[in-house]
Amino acid sequence: MPGLTNTRFASLHDVELCALAATGERRAFGELVRRHGSAVRGVLRRMGAQGAEADDVAQDAFLTAFERIAEFRGEGTFAAWVKKIAARLYLRRLQKDRRLTAIASETIEEEAEIPHGDTDAAIDLEEALKVLSAAERLCVSMCFGAGLSHTEAAEALNLPLGTVKSHVKRGLEKLRTRLAPEDGAVLEGRRGNG
Amino acid sequence: MAELDFERRLERLFADFTELPDATAFAERVERRLDAGWTARRWLIGAAGVVGGVVGASQLMMSNVFQRVETAEDSAHMFSSSLSHITTSANWVATVANTGTVVWVAAGLAALMMGFVLTRVIGEI
Numbered sequence: 186m187p188g189l190t191n192t193r194f195a196s197l198h199d200v201e202l203c204a205l206a207a208t209g210e211r212r213a214f215g216e217l218v219r220r221h222g223s224a225v226r227g228v229l230r231r232m233g234a235q236g237a238e239a240d241d242v243a244q245d246a247f248l249t250a251f252e253r254i255a256e257f258r259g260e261g262t263f264a265a266w267v268k269k270i271a272a273r274l275y276l277r278r279l280q281k282d283r284r285l286t287a288i289a290s291e292t293i294e295e296e297a298e299i300p301h302g303d304t305d306a307a308i309d310l311e312e313a314l315k316v317l318s319a320a321e322r323l324c325v326s327m328c329f330g331a332g333l334s335h336t337e338a339a340e341a342l343n344l345p346l347g348t349v350k351s352h353v354k355r356g357l358e359k360l361r362t363r364l365a366p367e368d369g370a371v372l373e374g375r376r377g378n379g
Numbered sequence: 380m381a382e383l384d385f386e387r388r389l390e391r392l393f394a395d396f397t398e399l400p401d402a403t404a405f406a407e408r409v410e411r412r413l414d415a416g417w418t419a420r421r422w423l424i425g426a427a428g429v430v431g432g433v434v435g436a437s438q439l440m441m442s443n444v445f446q447r448v449e450t451a452e453d454s455a456h457m458f459s460s461s462l463s464h465i466t467t468s469a470n471w472v473a474t475v476a477n478t479g480t481v482v483w484v485a486a487g488l489a490a491l492m493m494g495f496v497l498t499r500v501i502g503e504i
Contacts, residue, residue: 211413219406226405227396240405247409248416310392329386330393361385364392 199263207254214254218247221264228268229275231314232326242278246271265332272331276341285342288319313363321356324349 194202194216205213225246229239250257250267257266279285314322327338339349399405 211410211417214413215406215410218409219403222405222409223399223402224394224396226399228393231393243405244409244412248412251413310395325389326393329389357382357385357389360389 200259203254203257203259203263206251211251214247214251217263221267222247224264225267225271228326228330229271231311231322231330232272232275233319233322234275238278239275242275243271246274249274261332268331269333269337272327272333273341280343288323310364313360316359316363317356318352321352321359324352325356325360328353 194205194213197205197213197216199217199220202213202217206217222243226239226243229242230236234242246267249270253270257263276285279288314326317325323342324338327333327341328335333341335349335353336346339346342349
């Protein structure tokens with residue numbers, strides 16, 4: 186009775202589901218995918234992956250997570266762990282398709298002045314990320330979305346630590362200019378269920 | 380400080396996500412792939428077992444196992460015949476013990492010993 190089983194899993198905590206998944210319980214892992222699938226896909230999209238590609242990588246990330254579930258010690262959240270796996274898989278895919286080299290070799294050049302955020306209109310993160318270069322977007326998303334440290338991001342991107350830090354710094358400057366000042370009401374209204 | 384605040388705000392923004400409309404379909408696709416992987420693994424293990432069995436059986440056939448079994452059978456026959464000889468000797472001992480002769484001999488020897496001890500005691504007194 187899959188419906189009944191899913192209801193039982195829905196009431197369990199992530200850690201309990203992980204423990205069940207570690208014993209080979211695939212339905213428990215399915216519940217984890219149901220809970221965190223959108224978040225993982227969202228991070229990949231923010232890193233620059235297109236819809237179908239983001240979904241493919243997210244699927245692979247969850248399958249990898251299932252294979253390596255015994256390695257998950259519960260030190261962080263399950264979602265953060267899968268996001269890191271997904272980010273690394275996406276980078277590997279970029280490397281395989283030789284797209285990462287093009288992104289990494291982007292020169293830091295002065296760009297046209299970025300229009301300031303309109304305080305009256307809420308500019309969402311997706312829109313703000315569009316003004317970043319591919320490398321800046323990738324570095325910022327990896328560090329703030331996937332939770333990688335600068336060092337981890339540098340290793341994953343095979344770039345010097347200084348380059349990653351400067352991409353992040355420039356990205357943050359652009360985002361700060363672009364994003365409207367924090368408006369509690371607007372932000373709370375936009376908050377998802379994560 | 381303002382920089383740190385902005386970074387925290389950015390982390391919150393990244394943590395926010397809208398539940399995608401096809402979230403359930405996505406989870407089902409992952410579950411299907413998990414099931415498919417599991418089935419493939421079971422087939423692989425089964426196939427490996429069959430191959431291992433065939434290799435084991437062929438090795439058994441190639442190592443003159445039947446000849447060795449025949450030799451072992453002959454050895455077993457020899458062993459059982461030796462065993463039957465030992466059993467016969469054991470039966471003779473058992474037969475002697477069962478007749479009661481041993482009891483009478485032992486009683487006689489005991490009476491002799493008692494007589495000897497008595498004569499020695501009288502001699503000492």
